[in-house]
Amino acid sequence: MNRVDGKLKVTGAARFTAGFKPQNGAYGVILQSTIAHGRIARMDVGKAESSDGVLAVLTHRNAPKLPGVEERISMLQNSNVEYNNQPIGVVLAESHEQAVHAASLVKVRYDFLPSKLDFQSGFVRGYPGSHIGEPGDLAFGNVEDGLRQAEVRIDQVYRTPIMHHNPMEPHATIAEWDGDRLTIHDTTQNISGHKEKLATIFGIPAENVRVVSLFLGGGFGCKGEVWSHTVIAAMAARYVRRPVKLVLDRPQMFGPVGARAQTFQHLTLGAKPDGKLMAIRHEVLAHTSYVEDYLESSAFPTRVMYACPNVSTTHRLVQLNLGTPTYARAPGVATGTYAIEVAMDELAYAIHMDPVALRQANYAEVDAHSKLPFTGKHLDACYSQGAERFGWSKRNPEPGSMREERSGLRIGWGMATETCPANSGPASALVRMQPDGRVLVPAGSMTTAVQSNARFHGHNASAGEIIEATAAIEPDESLKRKASAHSFGAVFAEVTVDPELGMVKVRRIVAVFDVGGVLNEQTARSQFIGGIVCGISLALLENTLVDARTGRFANGNLSEYHVPVNADIGEIDVSALNIPDTTFNSIGVRDIGEIGITGTAAAISNAVFHATGIRVRDLPITLDKLQAHPGSNN
Numbered sequence: 001m002n003r004v005d006g007k008l009k010v011t012g013a014a015r016f017t018a019g020f021k022p023q024n025g026a027y028g029v030i031l032q033s034t035i036a037h038g039r040i041a042r043m044d045v046g047k048a049e050s051s052d053g054v055l056a057v058l059t060h061r062n063a064p065k066l067p068g069v070e071e072r073i074s075m076l077q078n079s080n081v082e083y084n085n086q087p088i089g090v091v092l093a094e095s096h097e098q099a100v101h102a103a104s105l106v107k108v109r110y111d112f113l114p115s116k117l118d119f120q121s122g123f124v125r126g127y128p129g130s131h132i133g134e135p136g137d138l139a140f141g142n143v144e145d146g147l148r149q150a151e152v153r154i155d156q157v158y159r160t161p162i163m164h165h166n167p168m169e170p171h172a173t174i175a176e177w178d179g180d181r182l183t184i185h186d187t188t189q190n191i192s193g194h195k196e197k198l199a200t201i202f203g204i205p206a207e208n209v210r211v212v213s214l215f216l217g218g219g220f221g222c223k224g225e226v227w228s229h230t231v232i233a234a235m236a237a238r239y240v241r242r243p244v245k246l247v248l249d250r251p252q253m254f255g256p257v258g259a260r261a262q263t264f265q266h267l268t269l270g271a272k273p274d275g276k277l278m279a280i281r282h283e284v285l286a287h288t289s290y291v292e293d294y295l296e297s298s299a300f301p302t303r304v305m306y307a308c309p310n311v312s313t314t315h316r317l318v319q320l321n322l323g324t325p326t327y328a329r330a331p332g333v334a335t336g337t338y339a340i341e342v343a344m345d346e347l348a349y350a351i352h353m354d355p356v357a358l359r360q361a362n363y364a365e366v367d368a369h370s371k372l373p374f375t376g377k378h379l380d381a382c383y384s385q386g387a388e389r390f391g392w393s394k395r396n397p398e399p400g401s402m403r404e405e406r407s408g409l410r411i412g413w414g415m416a417t418e419t420c421p422a423n424s425g426p427a428s429a430l431v432r433m434q435p436d437g438r439v440l441v442p443a444g445s446m447t448t449a450v451q452s453n454a455r456f457h458g459h460n461a462s463a464g465e466i467i468e469a470t471a472a473i474e475p476d477e478s479l480k481r482k483a484s485a486h487s488f489g490a491v492f493a494e495v496t497v498d499p500e501l502g503m504v505k506v507r508r509i510v511a512v513f514d515v516g517g518v519l520n521e522q523t524a525r526s527q528f529i530g531g532i533v534c535g536i537s538l539a540l541l542e543n544t545l546v547d548a549r550t551g552r553f554a555n556g557n558l559s560e561y562h563v564p565v566n567a568d569i570g571e572i573d574v575s576a577l578n579i580p581d582t583t584f585n586s587i588g589v590r591d592i593g594e595i596g597i598t599g600t601a602a603a604i605s606n607a608v609f610h611a612t613g614i615r616v617r618d619l620p621i622t623l624d625k626l627q628a629h630p631g632s633n634n
Helices: 006-010 096-104 119-124 143-149 191-202 228-240 333-350 355-361 379-390 448-462 521-540 600-612 623-627
Strands: 026-032 038-044 054-058 087-093 107-112 129-131 138-140 152-160 172-178 181-186 209-212 244-247 263-271 277-288 311-319 410-421 427-433 468-473 486-497 504-514 571-576
Touching (some): 026 096, 026 228, 038 087, 054 096, 054 228, 087 096, 143 263, 152 333, 181 191, 181 228, 191 209, 355 410, 379 410, 379 486, 379 504, 379 571, 486 600, 504 600, 521 571, 521 600
Parallel strands (some): 026 244, 277 311, 504 571
Antiparallel strands (some): 026 087, 038 107, 054 087, 152 263, 172 244, 263 277, 410 486
């Protein structure tokens, strides 16, 4: 089935938040800090207030006090500055251009405080860090005993950088009050969550808040939380007593609306010469802000990936004067799967074993931690089908052995396992038979997996002569005590590497997924491909650069923050086993939106090693890192 909104989007008829023009509306422009840590000593707003068309300038000195203060975001309630680019005010004017000009006239003086910006120094030099308990730490068996029994050991550190989401559509909000009723047009992935949070912040009943988000031009997680600009727009609209439209420009999206946290992952694998894992230790350090402890749970996939009797996973946070990280596509799982799957590739080379065979030798029939059976798992079929479609049996395992004679390019083949937890949540659906024979089916939930479940029951209820029926589905909490719910997959990558320049190109990727039943093959294929493109970006391109002196993002724009374009993407061959998981839910489907990214970066990294003999453990893999180790095997 084709997307029903496809034509609207490609013809420009789809209306995104920033495309609405409120009647009698004012325009807001956010003011942002230019230091990493300190206090606002003075804000000179006189010239801005007297500028043409300006209605008001709100700062911490005159902003209305809010009953439900949210510490994790800036609401102009005090003079504290915790990171560079933090919202510290808003200019309101009759037009956007007038607001932009007036904002440039505001002068700010600060009282500086020491800032902490160096992530690695944060844990090497003992900066204050946070301990995160369950699910941050989890262990079973005895890792030290397992390592003593192991005759082969891999002990390495893997790093991933800060990555900003950069959806095509920037964040935007239009806020309008009618008495104590608030209507918000917002770029959000979480309408119900925004409704509840805004009601709490402004001290009004949830039923008095209406959140509208007709179309979303990408989100990838950054549009899940309520951020400062949404609250400030609503605050400003109440202050000037007219609708307020506030749209962030691209540089303003670096800092105040989240990013994927950077990680330092220390992995130790212990194995027998036949590849059987005896112990895994996965220690994760990730950055967070000084206003909230956000956990990038990168060690999560290590707990369920392989049949290992002794596993220890820990997470520690390093507080930095940066904006709070947030969910990014496959949060934690994307960065963690990269690390464990590159470590497994290193183990395969250490014992001269095929990477696929190594994974098959450690295949987990049950969840290694809980000892519960999986609701459904057919990863073995993903390995075999993926390897056959890719032509894995033709691979020469020797690094640097495969070359293209005509061009001289080095060829590398790599693979990895993919995984992602299968989530469930409450859902509701309304099914209404229309007089003209059409059926209206609105639903609300977290994922297709629970939406479809609710719709399935709603359709059943409306069968026969009933004109309208509703269904409300609550997650089966007892399922967690009976089975472990995860999706899996296998991904194979072919890369070319220019031996002189070190430039890497992904030529083709083959991936096979075990995600339960597939409802819409076309939509599923698009989701898998989209996840793989994100994985290519994670492996080779994305890297937010922080100026260690100021906390400013040095590449906070799309001209210097690199994301894939069509020329970066080769052939992508994706398929799903399409085996319904009726243990998980009655319709047999699991989530598909995130799993595509999880193993892709590792497969590419492993392919680069196969092509060059150079192991880059610090993403992204760039030509300078390959040129720095000519002829190296480590």
